[in-house]
Every structure is written in C-alpha cells, then in structure tokens.
Amino acid sequence: MKSATAILALVAASAAGSAVAADYNANHFFAERHSMVRGPYVEFAKKVSEATDGEVNFTVFSGGSLLPPAASLQGVRDGVAQVTYHAGTYTPAELPVANLIGNAAFYNTDPLVMAFASTEFGLTNEAALEEWRNNGVVFGGGYSTSEYVMMCNTPVKSFEDIQGKRLRMAGGAWTRFAEFVGAVPVSIPSSEMYTGLDTGSLDCAVAAADALDSFSLSDVVTSMNTLAIGNYYAGFEWGYNRAFWQSLSPENREVLFDQMAYYLAQHRVEFDADVEKAVTAAKSNGMQVYKPDQALKDALADFVEADEAVLIENAEKRGVENAEAVLEDYKKLVDRWDVLLAEVDRTDVDALAELARVEIYDQLDPASYGTE
Template identity: 25%
Template sequence: MTRTAIAALLAGSACAGVAQAEATVMRCSHQLPPAHHIALVVDQWAAEVETLSNGEIDVQVFGADSLVKANDNILAVAKGDIECAFSLNFQWGKTLPIMNVTVGPYTMSSIEAWKKWPTSEAAAYLEDKLSEKGVKNVAWMFQTNVSVFTSKGKFLQTPADFQGLKMRGLGPAFDKGLEAMGATTVSMPGSEVYQALATGVIDAAVTDVAAAWSRKYYEVQDHFVVVPVLAAYLHGYVTPAFHDGLTDPQKAALKKAGEKAAGWAIEASIEASAAAPDQLASKGVQVHIATDAENEAFKAVMQPAFAAGFEQETGAEGKELLDLIAKLQ
C-alpha cells in the first residue's frame, strides 16, 4: 500500500471517529413496561429524533425503571444525572401539583381537547412552570381518558363500594375523591402496584384500562369497572443545560419529533383503550362498563372533593390553568 493510500485510509478513519464522537447521547428513563402502548410511542419518538437529527442525537431509552426509579426521574434530570426522562403527570405530586389538572374526575375526557393540547395556552403555561422547576419539556403524550377501578371479589360500581378499601393513590387532590367514597389511599409508583395487589398491601387500584392489561392486573384482580374518570398523560423532558448545548438543527429535530409523537400517542391510546376491555375479559375476569348513572354518582362525590383539594394545593395558579383548559372543551 502506498503512503498516499495509507494516509487516505488514516484520514478516513479519523473522520469516522470524529463523526462517531459527535453523536450526542441522550439517556431517557421511564417506568412503563415494554408492552405498554405509550412505551412503544416513546420508542418511536426516540427513533424519530435520531432520524430527524441525522444521527447526531443518540437516544437511549431505558424503560420499566431500568435506569432510574419512577419517583427519582424528575430530580435526576433536573440535576443533570441523566439527560431525559418521561413521567406521568401525577408523579409531580406536591412539587408541581398543577400538573394534575387533567386528573380531575370527569374534567378533560374529550379526545378533541387532547388533539389541541400540545399547542395550547394550557400546555405552554405548564411548560413555563416546568422550566421553573428545572426541566425543559419536549413531548406531550396523551395516555388515557379511559380508566378502570380494579378489585377482587366484586365490582366497584357505586361510591359505597369503596368503603374501607386500601387503594393506590394518584396524587393528593385526586385521592380526595377516593377518600370521599371511603377508601384509604397509599402512594406508590405504577411498577409496584401489581405486587402490592398480589400480596394484599392494597385491595384495589385505579389505572389506565390499557395499563391494566399490559401490567397483567388480571392475574391479581378479577373485577374491572371501566370509567372515564380521569385523563392522564406522559410527558418527556430534558435537562435545560443539555438542551442549550444542542445545535439549532438538533433542537428543531427534538421539537418536531415531539410534535409527531403527540399525534402518535393519541392514536395509540384510542386503539389501546378500545381493545383493552375485551382483552381483559378474554382472561376470564369480570368487566363492566360503567353506566351514565353510575358515572354521575361517582362524579357527584369525587369532583367536589378533588376541586377543594386542587384549589388548596394550587391556589390562583390552578384557577388560571383551569380557565385555559376550559378554552379547549
């Protein structure tokens, strides 16, 4: 081989090494199991970020609590321990309670409203608040407007059926509604609920109907009441310093991928919610679709309790956000 050829080969290898080194690694943590419909959307989003950035952003997704535990994701990103994470809105708890606005019983169950959400004033309002808490929001992924009350031995069809039950709670304001029906709530991440149900730590749960299927609740519960009681979303966020370090094209790729993922999440959630009740029934458990009268009974007890709790937690900010959400209805 000539000196010229060797020099060319070395130069090419060096260029390849530089190109490889320039790929920006973005580690993203979330709690969802691999089969969850939104976990699949997160994977699709990650691939889209890589495509739109021409491979300049290397998105590494760690699901099912495999990198950071669900309750630690927010702090890990805010501190810069990892670059990216996805959390359910109610995981913000007391840190940013206005994130729970859509969890209000029978508050935002319209799919049309969710289609408007990513570019709405309400979403922009929350993005500003998230920034104040040390994270940069990059994706909104609607997860469900169809939930289930799961139990063992009987359906939870009326408020009175909740009397004396221990349940996994979703957050202080929403839990006020469960407590108003006589339940006692226990705080825990979604990844721990199956085991808690299996061992009797809790008696019942409320979750996304599709999550009840993907997390195999049918193995530890035998009665499921399908209710449009709450709307939940997963959102993706990154460390602000990490985002600031991206080039403008990379930032644009992240933004565009987030916009696309918002649409994919709605499509996936509609499909998953429609299929899940029959999937659960196929496992031999009892499934009941709540009637209008049953939903009205739940609403009459839960909504005032949530409203009082939400106002206590959020004050003027909560009212301002609720007014912005009203524009979406």
C-alpha cells in the same frame, strides 16, 4: 455503598464533561413494551437520529433502569438523562402548576383532548414555563393515559359496593375521590398494583385498563367497573435538560418538535388500542365488566364540582399565584381541543399529528423556545 445523590452527581459531572457528544440518555420508567415507551421513546429515538443525520442519538433506558420514578425530574435537571418522562405526582412541591392542571383530570375525561390540551398548556402558559425553568427543564410535550377504571379482585358494581374498598390511587384528586365515596385510598406506584391485588392488600387498582396486559393484572383481576375516574397526564412525556436543549441547533430542535407532534398522536392511538386488546382478552378469560350504577355516577359528578375549590386552595398553598386564573386558562384550552378534535378521525395518526404541528408546534420558534 455510595448514596443515590452521590451517584447522580458523578453521572451528571460525566455528562457535563462530554456535552459535545452526539450520544445522549433518554429515560422512562415504564417497560419498553408499553405504548408510552415503544413509540414515543424507542421509535422516536430512531427517527430523531435519522432526521438529524446522527447528530442527536438517544440511548433509551426503560423500566427504571437509569432513574427510578421519583428521581426523574432531578435526574434530567442534573444531566443524568437528557430527556425523560416524569409523572408529576411524585414532585408536587416542585411542580405545583403541573399538578394543578393534572388534578383537573375529571373536568374532561377524553384522553385525546387532555393529551393535546396539556401539551399546548405546557409549551405556552407563562406560569407553566416559569415552573419548568425553575426546575431546569425544557418542556417538550405532554401525554395522557386512557381513562382510569377500577380493576378488582372482588365485584364492585355499585356505590354500596365501593364502601370500604381499598383502591390503588394515583394520589391527589384520585385519593380525595376515594375518600369522598367512602373507599380507602392506597397510594402505590403502578409497578406494585399486581402484588397488592395478588396479596389482598388491594381490592381494586384504579388505572388505565391496558394494565391488564402491560402490568399483567389480568392474572389477578376478576372484574372491572367502567366508571371513568379521570385520566393521568401530570408532568410530561418529554422533558429536556436545559443545557442539552440549548446546545442543539434550531434545525435539530425543529426535528424534535416534528417527532414529538407525531408521537403525541401515535401514543394516544396506540394506548387506546392496547386498552381494547387487553380488555377483550381479559373478558375472554372470564373477567366480568360492570357499568357503574347511578348512585356511583352521581357521586363522581358531585365530587368533581366540589373538588375544584380544593385544587385551587392546594395550588395556592404551594405558591401558585392566581391559581384560579391558571386553571381557567387550562380549561379554555381543554374546551378548544374538544372542538378541534371533534371532526378528526381518532385512528388517523398522520391527521392527528398534523393537527398538533399546525396548532401547537408550528407556533413555536425553534431558535428561541427553551432558551429564556
């Protein structure tokens, strides 16, 4: 049997040999019905094809059918996919800047703010841009899950209840939070949450509550604690192969900018709607919902304050220069978007998309962005 590396190399060589073709691969490891795929990839691909008069056609591979989660960064760099979603936690050594800001998820847990702020950061911050270049990627846009909560097969109402509980965590700051409150972090992909809860190897899955539906967790979850344990946005929703991006005309890059602005907004509205729908259905089927007690809320606040020094130290160990300044630059963007989004109708996709265009994508030059 050929190794995964050999297979990637063969596919990459094939892709390189047909660089002038109009058909390209778009990769996402979530299922097609997930809000991060059905709009930002399936609908996006159709809109891009229409707007480029068929010059750019993406075939969407979902559910890990083209690239598994840990290989998506390498896969897009090598040309197996021309655009992909990538969860930065899988590659902390390759993406220390992305993981630095991704682990700052407790600074502001508003998913809309974090989606827009992480997008602007990834497109404009020089440390981030250098990191993308070093990995053979052109950053297209970010994302954010809805707030992470605890979905459990046993009641977790309080700080006392969380002691010793086995919590599925997304790694990084989430792992440290579990340890901070006396729980046991378990680092597994989201695709394994169901099995962990079903077999009892997990007590809770910490993730966005749409997972009650999108990962069928409502079958094995009996209670939920609404403590907002950050939200996930490390990596990118759209990362492009550099050779592919540079082969595009400025007009076609502008089409991608326009569609990414729209689906950055659309995804956030759809994700939150999916959460509300999934929670409502699970509650009607008997799931209990608990608010965190004050001791648990205080513990989270203490953790957020203490962990910032750890974020900076870890980033510096991985080679990030001036990590504290990079983090401060990101926090300024978060604060900026907190203000910009305060007066916008959060259910109006068109208004949110226009804000993303005006404040972010219109500031980029499609003739030069990604060509350095």
